[in-house]
Amino acid sequence: MDSKPPVLVTGGAGYIGSHAVLALLDAGWPVAVVDDLSTGFRFAVPPTVPFYRGDVGDEALLARIFAEQGTGAIMHFAGSVVVPDSVADPLGYYDNNTVKSRALIAAAVRAGVPHVIFSSTAATYGTPGGGPITEDTPQQPINPYGWSKLMTERMLADAAAAHPITYGVLRYFNVAGADPQARTGQSTAGATHLVKVACEAATGQRSHVDVYGTDYDTPDGTGVRDFIHVSDLVAAHVLALEALIERPGRSLTLNCGYGRGFSVLEVLDAVDRATGGRIERRLCPRRAGDPASVVSDPARIRATLPWRPQYADLEQIVFHALQWERVRAELQQAGEERRRVGSAA
Known part of the structure; x- marks a missing residue:
């Protein structure tokens, strides 16, 4: 690629977004971030990256950012992601994930930004039957979170049919781990992600881990999920963006997973091995709507992009997650110390 257009990362101070910022910078892309810091952290964005604190639904702000940065592509991570919260507050989720995405797409069309990479989810598939999930598996979400993401997928497809814009929809399975260099x-x-919860329990931040359901039709009776390292995930985003730029008029919809599942107990055992400890497991009834197994079929992404995962190993995922927990604790302690010094001055 001869030149790399500036990329605006929405939600770039959050978990996946901050990793995407680092991946883009490492690959030589100009980057800017917009984030309202409702769940993100300013420290997660490198100080050299232009940062706009604001709402992704603010079309006037977006127009200003596009003009100031010369934005040529968007990676859209901003949104709400906790499934039970979406059930309790569906209208809030439709506003934050769907209505504001509509505003972002409209602002992009108006400014002539030609490419959007969208952070979607395997939750759009609902509770599929057994076997690996392909991109052609019927999409029938079972919660407002999944529907809010599917609606945005539809808006992107319709916008691309009517305007000179292309998109990459990446449907995540279970994202885990942390930057191998412990930068974010x-x-x-x-947080409700299993690996994160298990690492918090292993480092004394939680007393136990609840295991929801032990009678599934799986090898050990607990739910099985396809865990993907966050750094491999954001590498797929960069490659997808390159593919959109190199082949004008082409849009992509891709599952992001490894095609292998691990059970809840296997994840907890992996954390135990990494720490030499023992996480307390509390066995609980199944949660409504939880499928026994959700595993991707990664054939399309491997055939479409030169994507070769570097961290497709549960032990590495756990190692990097634990490493980040230790770094995060140091950052938190340093912040508390600065506040104490400031209040005493």
Whole structure:
């Protein structure tokens, strides 16, 4: 690629977005970030990256950013991601994930930004039957979170049919781990991701881990999921963006997973091996709507992009997640110390 257009990363101070910023910078892309810091962290964005604190639904702000940065592509991560919260507050999720995405797409069309990479989810498939999930598996979400993402997928497809814009929809399975160099990681309080929860329990931040369902039709009775390292995931985003630029008029929809599942107990055992400890497991009934197994079929992404995962190993995922927990604890302690010094001055 001769030149790399400036990329605006929405939600770039959050978990996956901050990793995408690093991946883009490492590959030589100009980057800017917009984030309202409702769940993200300013420290997660390198100081050299132009940062706009604001709402991704603010079309006037977006127009200013596009003009100031000369934006040529968008990676859209901003949004809400906790499934139970979407059930309790569906209208909030439709506003944050769908209505504001509509505003972003409209602003991009108006400014002539030609490419959008969208952070979607395997939750759009709902509770599929057994076997690996392909991109052609019927999409029938079972919660507002999944529907809010599927609606945005539809808006992108319709916008691309009517305007000179192309998109990459990347449907994530279970994202985990942290930057191998420990520059960023999952920092949100009360996170619900299993690997994050297990690492918090292993480092004394939680007393135990709840295991929801032990009677599934799986080898050990607990739910099986396809865990993908966050750095491999964002590498797929960069490659997808390159593909959009290199082949005008082409849009992409790709599953992002490894095609192998691990059970809840296998994940907890991996964390135990990494720490030499023992996480307390509390066995609980199944949660409504949780499928026994959700595993991707990665054939299309491997055939479409030169994507070769570097961290497709549960032990590495756990190692990097634990490494980040230790770094995060040091950052938190340093912040508390600065606040104490400031208040005493």
